[in-house]
Amino acid sequence: MKRNVAIIGGGQTYHAARRHDVNQIEMVNEAVRAALADARMTIDEIDTVLVGNMEFFEGTHMTDCWLVDGTGAYGKPGLKITTGGTVGATIVCAGAHHVASGLFDKVLCIGFEKQEEGDTGAILSAVAHPLYGRSMAGAAVGYFAMMGTSYMAAWGAREEHSAMVAVKARQNARKNKYAHLKLDITVEDVLNSRMLAYPIRMLDMCPASNGACAMILTDEKTAVDRCRKPIWIRAMDTAHNEQFELDWRDVTTRKPIFSKVSAGRLYKRLGVEQPSEYFDVFEIYEPATWAELVWYEDLGLCRPGEGFMLIEEHKTEMDGPIPVNPSGGVLSTNCIGASAMLRVWEAALQIRGDAGEHQVPRDVRRALATAYGGTNWTVLTALSSKKDD
Amino acid sequence: MPSEERGRELISIPMTVEVPYRFAAGKYMTKFLMELRDNGKFYGIRCPVCKRVQMPPRIVCAVCHVQNTEWIELSHEGTLVGFTIMYLPLTDPTTGKPHEPPFSYGSVRLDGSDSVIDHMLNIEPDIDKIRVGMRMKAVLRPREQRVGDLSDIVYFDPISQ
Numbered sequence: 001m002k003r004n005v006a007i008i009g010g011g012q013t014y015h016a017a018r019r020h021d022v023n024q025i026e027m028v029n030e031a032v033r034a035a036l037a038d039a040r041m042t043i044d045e046i047d048t049v050l051v052g053n054m055e056f057f058e059g060t061h062m063t064d065c066w067l068v069d070g071t072g073a074y075g076k077p078g079l080k081i082t083t084g085g086t087v088g089a090t091i092v093c094a095g096a097h098h099v100a101s102g103l104f105d106k107v108l109c110i111g112f113e114k115q116e117e118g119d120t121g122a123i124l125s126a127v128a129h130p131l132y133g134r135s136m137a138g139a140a141v142g143y144f145a146m147m148g149t150s151y152m153a154a155w156g157a158r159e160e161h162s163a164m165v166a167v168k169a170r171q172n173a174r175k176n177k178y179a180h181l182k183l184d185i186t187v188e189d190v191l192n193s194r195m196l197a198y199p200i201r202m203l204d205m206c207p208a209s210n211g212a213c214a215m216i217l218t219d220e221k222t223a224v225d226r227c228r229k230p231i232w233i234r235a236m237d238t239a240h241n242e243q244f245e246l247d248w249r250d251v252t253t254r255k256p257i258f259s260k261v262s263a264g265r266l267y268k269r270l271g272v273e274q275p276s277e278y279f280d281v282f283e284i285y286e287p288a289t290w291a292e293l294v295w296y297e298d299l300g301l302c303r304p305g306e307g308f309m310l311i312e313e314h315k316t317e318m319d320g321p322i323p324v325n326p327s328g329g330v331l332s333t334n335c336i337g338a339s340a341m342l343r344v345w346e347a348a349l350q351i352r353g354d355a356g357e358h359q360v361p362r363d364v365r366r367a368l369a370t371a372y373g374g375t376n377w378t379v380l381t382a383l384s385s386k387k388d389d
Numbered sequence: 390m391p392s393e394e395r396g397r398e399l400i401s402i403p404m405t406v407e408v409p410y411r412f413a414a415g416k417y418m419t420k421f422l423m424e425l426r427d428n429g430k431f432y433g434i435r436c437p438v439c440k441r442v443q444m445p446p447r448i449v450c451a452v453c454h455v456q457n458t459e460w461i462e463l464s465h466e467g468t469l470v471g472f473t474i475m476y477l478p479l480t481d482p483t484t485g486k487p488h489e490p491p492f493s494y495g496s497v498r499l500d501g502s503d504s505v506i507d508h509m510l511n512i513e514p515d516i517d518k519i520r521v522g523m524r525m526k527a528v529l530r531p532r533e534q535r536v537g538d539l540s541d542i543v544y545f546d547p548i549s550q
Contacts, residue, residue, distance in 0.1 A: 021399060059404070125482035126482070128482075131412055131414055131445075132539060133506070133539070135539060135540065136494055142494070145475075150471040150521060153521035153522065197473045197474065197475045244443070245504060
């Protein structure tokens with residue numbers, strides 16, 4: 001990057017299925033105030049505000065204008081960004097580009113979703129091509145169900161393996177005071193939960209959450225002057241799939257899939273040979289249990305077809321050798337427009353050592369965050385405690 | 390926090406928005422849908438560079454970024470690469486009506502195609518009766534009932550082996 005970019009603060013709301021106590025502006029403002037307080041900054045110091053959510057989930061367009069009181073963007077340069085599930089990470093990516101380019105020194109990034117105010121399933125169906133496949137596109141659950149059947153058929157995994165992912169997420173979430181689903185559950189509980197779309201059961205799927213996240217990115221000088229422990233954005237990468245070719249759920253495909261392509265490029269840029277050793281913690285975007293197993297493989301944490309063995313061997317637990325989603329992840333909290341930013345923010349908190357009860361018990365120097373947009377693209381963000389390593 | 394909500398009246402106002410759309414199929418999709426409607430045939434298109442046969446046909450190969458020109462007739466038979474049994478009454482966005490659960494649907498790769506198509510499966514929604522790798526055959530509506538969209542395919546039938 002042309003200039004180094006640091007995360008010097010952030011904040012999130014608590015996440016819940018119901019937030020009738022606040023409207024969208026008030027909810028967003030909770031996260032903005034938390035982020036400014038964390039960075040010990042005032043809104044006057046912010047150069048530009050980038051905000052985003054999932055298109056039309058809340059039934060309002062021009063959310064950048066609607067929310068201007070809450071975001072603090074009044075009179076400032078700024079943009080709205082909407083890129084589906086990736087949006088939170090896309091905003092951070094765009095914010096980092098704005099700082100790296102030298103255009104701005106202090107950028108406020110905001111992602112939010114108030115899912116209860118709209119019909120998530122109906123709006124998500126519009127992610128599909130209108131004339132090809134939309135009839136079947138009722139909700140995300142069907143896509144992940146097919147990913148699950150494909151995964152089991154290809155690699156010999158069982159429903160117990162996805163259930164283990166569900167348990168890990170919700171047990172981790174119990175230690176995260178901001179998480180939505182904090183459930184003391186077992187593998188049996190997951191397997192006994194209501195079937196939604198085989199092999200996805202209720203507890204295999206993320207909740208519909210309300211919530212917001214905000215982060216403050218700055219240039220190196222501001223970061224060093226103002227922040228006790230800035231977290232450096234070392235690298236970012238994005239990649240798209242091909243329209244109509246949703247073969248990502250056909251886990252045996254040999255086609256270059258967005259997640260693998262993007263990870264390969266990012267690793268090359270950083271000189272990563274063994275990602276499970278290079279990064280100390282991962283915050284990945286897993287709206288369903290099977291997606292986590294696929295991410296293990298796409299990120300090269302194991303060989304293709306071995307993702308389910310990582311969870312079986314407890315490798316990705318909070319205190320395991322490859323901690324994945326100590327926050328509880330998307331499976332525990334999915335306020336879609338904020339979810340991908342929460343991955344980056346939670347990764348930053350781990351490096352700062354400020355994750356609280358869900359801090360992984362090791363020295364965290366580097367972390368990787370991922371995102372899913374629709375089922376077709378990703379934004380990866382690599383963070384470090386050092387600006388050059 | 391939610392506890393503050395207890396005992397307090399909070400107003401929220403319900404609202405329903407109906408939005409009509411009309412989508413142009415475009416040159417390539419129009420040919421695909423017309424062949425399906427009029428002749429009961431599936432057509433894909435082959436990229437002149439990477440040779441992938443893509444369905445639905447599209448003007449540009451995303452990988453090679455060259456114009457696709459060679460139309461290829463595809464089989465009505467293919468292989469199931471993924472499936473689910475849906476237990477939720479999901480609304481069909483193209484009709485506004487729910488599909489009656491439980492029902493099975495899946496992703497089928499037609500012989501000769503590099504792409505897959507998602508559609509209903511005419512298989513009892515029983516996990517012991519469906520498996521990835523099954524051979525499937527498309528069943529179309531009778532000619533006089535076909536309208537020129539994907540509903541011209543009723544479902545995919547398993548091919549008994």
